[in-house]
Amino acid sequence: MEALTAVKILLIVTSHSQFGDTGERTGFWLEELAAPYEQFVQAGAQVDIASPKGGAAPVDPRSEKEATAATRAFLSDARAAKKLANTLVLSEVKDTYDAYFVVGGHGVMWDLATHAPLHQLLSQSFARGAVVAAVCHGPAALVGVKGPDGEPLVNGRRVAAFSNAEEKAAKFDAIVPFALETRLRELGARYESGPLWASFTVRDGRLVTGQNPASSADTAREVLRVLREKK
Secondary structure, X not given: OOOOOOOEEEEEOOOXXXXXXXXXXXXXXXXXXXXXXXXXXXXXXXXXXXXXXOEOOOEOHHHHOOOOHHHHHHHXXXXXXXXXXXXXXXXXXXXXXXXXXXXXXXXHHOOHHHOHXXXXXXXXXXXXOOEEEEEOOHHHHHOOOEOOOOXXXXXXXXXXXXXXXXXXXXXXXXXXXXXXXXXXXXXXXXEOOOOOOOOOEEEEOOEEEEOOHHHHHHHHHXXXXXXXXXX
């Protein structure tokens, strides 16, 4: 398969580490960063990582306990670790990327969901033809993103994201600031989901979204398919 050596992809993670008022810590979900990073690097793409505050980004401690081949590979990769410890500041991102991938984790619900610089970046990038993708709680970052028509980007488009049923099953529905599935539906998204905790990915043109941590690698592979079609 053709290597995507000229392709540049920006992975976007949360800077928020407090899980509501619980006193517990949150952040990004490690599998949702590690699996896409692995897929993109193996495809030959140049990969950067950015966050609202820049610098070291907080990983959700719960996700560190769920080790996978992808997370182990990421944690043992010195180059990946350096990128995560020195994430770019989102508001200062000037480079143009071929794809933007929002990593999930509950932290996204508190910062990326309301982060205007990211919303502007994704709106402008989608309008110029870039791929926009997100997995699990990552689609919370899309709630403020406008499409080229000025309407919400998700309006009328097929979208997957962490489901209300999964949030309730995890007993986090009373902690999160809003119900992600509900909000996406309110914005006009054609929300779709698969079985709880199973991989489920949806593509609508250049918008690619996945439902949960298990969807991370498949969502990244779908992004690569879109990029190869564009070439």
